[in-house]
Amino acid sequence: MTVGSMPWDRPAPERAGLPSAWSLFPEELAALGCPGSALETFRRLHRPWTWKDGAPDLGSGIRRWLEGVADLRLPRIVEQQPSADGATKLALDLADGKRIEAVHMPRKVRNPRVTYCLSSQVGCAMGCTFCATGSMGILRNLQPGEILGQVLAVMAELGPDRGHLLTLVFMGMGEPLHNLEHLHRAIRLMGHPAGLGIGMGRITVSTSGLVSGIEKLAKLEPRPMLALSLNATTDEARSRTMPVNRVWDLARLRQALDAWGLKRGEKLTFEYVLLAGENDTEADAERLAAWLGDLRRGHNLNLIPMNEHDASSFRQPGEARVQAFSDWLKARGCFVTVRRSRGRDVQGACGQLVKGKDLHERRISHG
Numbered sequence: 001m002t003v004g005s006m007p008w009d010r011p012a013p014e015r016a017g018l019p020s021a022w023s024l025f026p027e028e029l030a031a032l033g034c035p036g037s038a039l040e041t042f043r044r045l046h047r048p049w050t051w052k053d054g055a056p057d058l059g060s061g062i063r064r065w066l067e068g069v070a071d072l073r074l075p076r077i078v079e080q081q082p083s084a085d086g087a088t089k090l091a092l093d094l095a096d097g098k099r100i101e102a103v104h105m106p107r108k109v110r111n112p113r114v115t116y117c118l119s120s121q122v123g124c125a126m127g128c129t130f131c132a133t134g135s136m137g138i139l140r141n142l143q144p145g146e147i148l149g150q151v152l153a154v155m156a157e158l159g160p161d162r163g164h165l166l167t168l169v170f171m172g173m174g175e176p177l178h179n180l181e182h183l184h185r186a187i188r189l190m191g192h193p194a195g196l197g198i199g200m201g202r203i204t205v206s207t208s209g210l211v212s213g214i215e216k217l218a219k220l221e222p223r224p225m226l227a228l229s230l231n232a233t234t235d236e237a238r239s240r241t242m243p244v245n246r247v248w249d250l251a252r253l254r255q256a257l258d259a260w261g262l263k264r265g266e267k268l269t270f271e272y273v274l275l276a277g278e279n280d281t282e283a284d285a286e287r288l289a290a291w292l293g294d295l296r297r298g299h300n301l302n303l304i305p306m307n308e309h310d311a312s313s314f315r316q317p318g319e320a321r322v323q324a325f326s327d328w329l330k331a332r333g334c335f336v337t338v339r340r341s342r343g344r345d346v347q348g349a350c351g352q353l354v355k356g357k358d359l360h361e362r363r364i365s366h367g
């Protein structure tokens with residue numbers, strides 16, 4: 001298998017039409033002829049805690065002008081499924097009728113901070129066999145304003161009421177690095193001090209191992225945190241469940257991480273979805289620790305027991321095996337967390353997000 005022959009080598013389809021009002025920086029609003037203060041217009045668009053009746057309070061003149069140059073429609077929340085653990089899975093309809101999903105996860109103990117799990121594409125080209133979204137194929141990229149718009153729509157509905165209380169993880173529908181240009185613009189918009197003002201330390205982009213994207217993102221400024229969905233310890237096994245490994249194998253992936261060049265305060269996160277009988281032996285733990293090498297310490301290794309769903313025949317290992325796998329890694333010097341996915345009872349956990357034929361029967365996401 002060579003670079004150039006896989007679905008993710010082709011650009012994903014794009015939505016046609018006017019740019020979203022939420023995809024424009026203040027200087028771009030000014031260049032388009034904003035009749036008032038472009039910075040103030042940007043501020044009113046990007047701060048949902050200042051909105052009235054679920055929409056930005058723009059004034060009629062600015063609103064009329066903006067409607068002529070940009071699309072003022074945000075992703076629309078059409079379904080909410082609260083989970084017993086406090087998380088809420090949301091389905092959002094885009095302007096062209098396509099549907100994405102996001103998960104709102106408040107911290108459990110009196111703490112106003114909230115984590116959002118977000119989508120970057122409608123569907124996904126990567127075809128991981130354990131993932132509900134992977135079975136959809138790729139429908140299209142989200143535009144920058146849609147990526148940001150899902151944050152604003154969820155904030156307006158469920159809070160929190162300030163950007164600094166948010167942590168964002170791109171672990172929902174899609175391979176974020178397959179939509180890197182739009183994702184990066186959205187991230188820069190999210191960090192704008194007149195908008196949400198979210199620091200890069202609170203945004204994590206999770207990739208399935210798209211090495212070309214990792215190498216591009218490594219050079220971009222600002223740069224979010226990187227997470228890698230690893231999930232196997234031999235090329236044979238990884239290629240079986242994650243087709244991206246047939247092009248960029250484990251050795252090439254490790255090389256890309258070495259070249260990432262960690263900056264002060266940055267950490268890498270490794271996600272490992274535990275699949276019963278597939279990747280949960282002591283030999284796997286041994287190989288995983290060896291592959292991580294000097295990244296074993298000081299970085300996060302999250303073990304995620306498989307969230308079972310109808311689109312995959314993989315099953316979750318028993319509790320004793322999960323604990324044993326964690327212990328084997330700890331004994332080899334790894335810093336391990338067993339991550340209990342939030343929203344499991346509403347199919348909102350990792351690997352469960354997917355839009356099915358009618359409603360979202362399944363859900364998207366990588367570890």
Ligand code: SF4
Nearest residue numbers: 124126128131134366
């Ligand atoms: S695990 Fe992630 S990269 Fe793989 S198919 Fe699912 S959404 Fe795409």
